[in-house]
Every structure is written in C-alpha cells, then in structure tokens.
Amino acid sequence: MNITVENPYALLLLLTVPILAIMMTSWRKGRIILSEKIVNKTIFDKISVRKSDRFGLRRAITLFAITFIIFAISNPQLPGAKQLVNKESSDIFIAFDISRSMLSQDIAPDRITKAKLFAVKLVESMRSERIGLIVFAGAAYVYMPLTNDYNAAIDFINGLSTEMASYQGTAIGDAIEVAEKAFTQEANRSKGLIIISDGEDHDSDAEKAAEKASQGGMVITTLGVGTERGGMIPDNSTGGANYKLDDQGNPIRSKLDASALKKIATKAQGSYYNIGDNTESLKGVLDMVSKLDKGEYQSIDTSNNFSLYPFFLWPAAILLMIELLMGMGLLITKKQTHEV
Known part of the structure; x- marks a missing residue:
C-alpha cells in the first residue's frame, strides 16, 4: 500500500507529545502538593464533589487525541485512480x-x-x-x-x-x-x-x-x-x-x-x-x-488522491468529548485518589 503524506513536516509535532505528557504529570504533582498544604487529605476527600478525577486515564485520552490531530494535519493519502x-x-x-x-x-x-x-x-x-x-x-x-x-x-x-x-x-x-x-x-x-x-x-x-x-x-x-x-x-x-x-x-x-x-x-x-x-x-x-x-x-493526473485525515480527526473529536465529560465529572464515580 503506497501511502504518501501531504504535509510531512507536520509529523515533527509528534515530538511535542512526550513533552506534553511530562508537563501534565508535573502540573498534577504540583496540584496535589498544593492541596495537601491547604487542607488535610481526609477532609478534602470528604468535601470533594468529584470522588475520582481519573487523571491518568484523562491524560492518556488527551495525548491520544493530540496525536490523532497531528496525523490529521499531516494528511496521509492513498493513491487515487490515475487519469x-x-x-x-x-x-x-x-x-x-x-x-x-x-x-x-x-x-x-x-x-x-x-x-x-x-x-x-x-x-x-x-x-x-x-x-x-x-x-x-x-x-x-x-x-x-x-x-x-x-x-x-x-x-x-x-x-x-x-x-x-x-x-x-x-x-x-x-x-x-x-x-x-x-x-x-x-x-x-x-x-x-x-x-x-x-x-x-x-x-x-x-x-x-x-x-x-x-x-x-x-x-x-x-x-x-x-x-x-x-x-x-x-x-x-x-x-x-x-x-x-x-x-x-x-x-x-x-x-x-x-x-x-x-x-x-x-x-x-x-x-x-x-x-x-x-x-x-x-x-x-x-x-x-x-x-x-x-x-x-x-x-497523468494524480491529484485525486484519497485523503485519510477524517479517519484521524473523528477519533480525536470523540476522545476530546470523552475527556470533557470526564472533566465535568459526568463519567467518574469512583473514590478520590491522588493518581499521577
């Protein structure tokens, strides 16, 4: 299967994904340390409306969504019929x-x-x-x-x-x-x-x-x-x-x-x-x-190549919607944990 990439330089943005993962993890740890300085963990768990924010899962969903968006921007293409x-x-x-x-x-x-x-x-x-x-x-x-x-x-x-x-x-x-x-x-x-x-x-x-x-x-x-x-x-x-x-x-x-x-x-x-x-x-x-x-x-016209970007853009949109609902606490019911 001969796949070409219309914007290959966009794939360089993939290098930012692990950097974002490190930044998100660092931000999470900072929030935990700050909350523990302000209020006791036991009291925080009792007064917290959201019993679990599933940060590890939400982080993975966000990073996967960003990765899919980058692939969509690069626009992989399958060769169309030559005319x-x-x-x-x-x-x-x-x-x-x-x-x-x-x-x-x-x-x-x-x-x-x-x-x-x-x-x-x-x-x-x-x-x-x-x-x-x-x-x-x-x-x-x-x-x-x-x-x-x-x-x-x-x-x-x-x-x-x-x-x-x-x-x-x-x-x-x-x-x-x-x-x-x-x-x-x-x-x-x-x-x-x-x-x-x-x-x-x-x-x-x-x-x-x-x-x-x-x-x-x-x-x-x-x-x-x-x-x-x-x-x-x-x-x-x-x-x-x-x-x-x-x-x-x-x-x-x-x-x-x-x-x-x-x-x-x-x-x-x-x-x-x-x-x-x-x-x-x-x-x-x-x-x-x-x-x-x-x-x-x-x-020979090969400009009618078949673009694959929708197959990356739609999963990215779905993942971002799931992360949004989880951020609102609508898909989270488990007990609060300080997961990183």
Whole structure:
C-alpha cells in the first residue's frame, strides 16, 4: 500500500507529545502538593464533589487525541485512480552554464550558487509550464527532459556543479542546438530557451545558432551572471585557497561578457537581463513566457488522491468529548485518589 503524506513536516509535532505528557504529570504533582498544604487529605476527600478525577486515564485520552490531530494535519493519502488529462503549457528549457568560471566570487557567494537560487525561483514561478534543463560548458547535453514535475526540476538544479563538466569552455551554441533537438516538433507551439551564463569565452557560432533557432520559433532570453569587473576563479585542486592561473602564472580574472549575451538574445527575439537584479530578471523572463504560444500535451493526473485525515480527526473529536465529560465529572464515580 503506497501511502504518501501531504504535509510531512507536520509529523515533527509528534515530538511535542512526550513533552506534553511530562508537563501534565508535573502540573498534577504540583496540584496535589498544593492541596495537601491547604487542607488535610481526609477532609478534602470528604468535601470533594468529584470522588475520582481519573487523571491518568484523562491524560492518556488527551495525548491520544493530540496525536490523532497531528496525523490529521499531516494528511496521509492513498493513491487515487490515475487519469490521463489534457493540459496546455509552453515548453521552456533552462540552459545552465557549469563552466569553471561560474565559481568566480565577484557576486556572493559565487556565480553558480547565485544562478541556482535564481533558477529555483524561476521554476517556482513557472508551475504551469513544462520545464527542461540543459547543462553546458565545453559541450552541452539535456540534463532533464521536459516535465511538469517541478519538485524534480528543483532537485536537479540544486544538484548542479562545475564538476559535472567533462570539457571546459562556454558552448552556448551547442546548448541552443541541443534545445532545438529536444523540443517537441509542433508547428503551433513556440519554444522558450533561458540561458544562464557569464558569457565568457563563448563559441563564435552562438549567434548563428540563435538566429537559426529563431527561424524555427524559438525565443531566447539570456541571463548574465557576474560583473564586468570580474573576479578570480578558485582552484582547489592543489589544496588551499588558490586561484586558476594563466600560462604566465598570473591569476585569471573572469569577467561577465554581457555584450555577447545581448547579441545572442537579440538574434532570437529575446532580451538580456543580469540576475543581479532579481526582480527585473524574473519579470522579464515571465513576460517572455507569457507571450509564447501554448501547446496541448497529455499528463497523468494524480491529484485525486484519497485523503485519510477524517479517519484521524473523528477519533480525536470523540476522545476530546470523552475527556470533557470526564472533566465535568459526568463519567467518574469512583473514590478520590491522588493518581499521577
């Protein structure tokens, strides 16, 4: 039986149940000590209207009720019948630069981390589109095909690293060509490509590739990562805080090539933004996506899962009602005892 939990973090509240048990027991002991200081136990038993408060039982009932409520909040679910449904969306590929220059720290904490954070925000803002991921350095390849599984897309983005690149370079042209081949070939649907890169040392064929892709209906938006002043490229291969050196032994300064990225975007009816301005960049990308033609595709809908929370909520309500009646003395007749 494949049970999923809609709100798994709610189960952390179960850690409070034993704490509540200790607090209730401590409160009970304090009440007993206080009552014995005020009046003799024998006299208290004679004048007490309620001959027994069954504290141990009431405590157990309360804790069980709280436990059931926590399970209800977490909402365990059984898988419902899977249905094939038709949906409309644009197809968007995010091409991500994983070359070593993305380790430069001219923006905090470094270019690749900043780019990953922005890409996650981008995916979260495009939850009605199909999204795919392409990674490139000296070569490009599809890292994740088009999908509407946004949680998987975020996981893939978080896993990006410059260590994934077999060859160094910035093959933006290759990334554009890979995207062209990966898009579904439908005449009634335009395609969007978002390139996240520092643009440095890009291949000379990138502009030609962008122009060719544009003729096939692709719109390209480029997002620059870094600053034109640039920064050193960390190199930890020899240990210590070293930097990548040129042939003369001088530290290499990597700079954002905004001009190159602007030319690529212009060739494919797109725009250029620097992710240093998160708000403007996000707005620009979403504006591009909103203008793309929507296409229809089939998807398996599993949103009709069967929620099990009523099976926890009703027992909790019944237990709380029983505890309330016991607190009023309606279900208690036994002789008073100082049970803990």
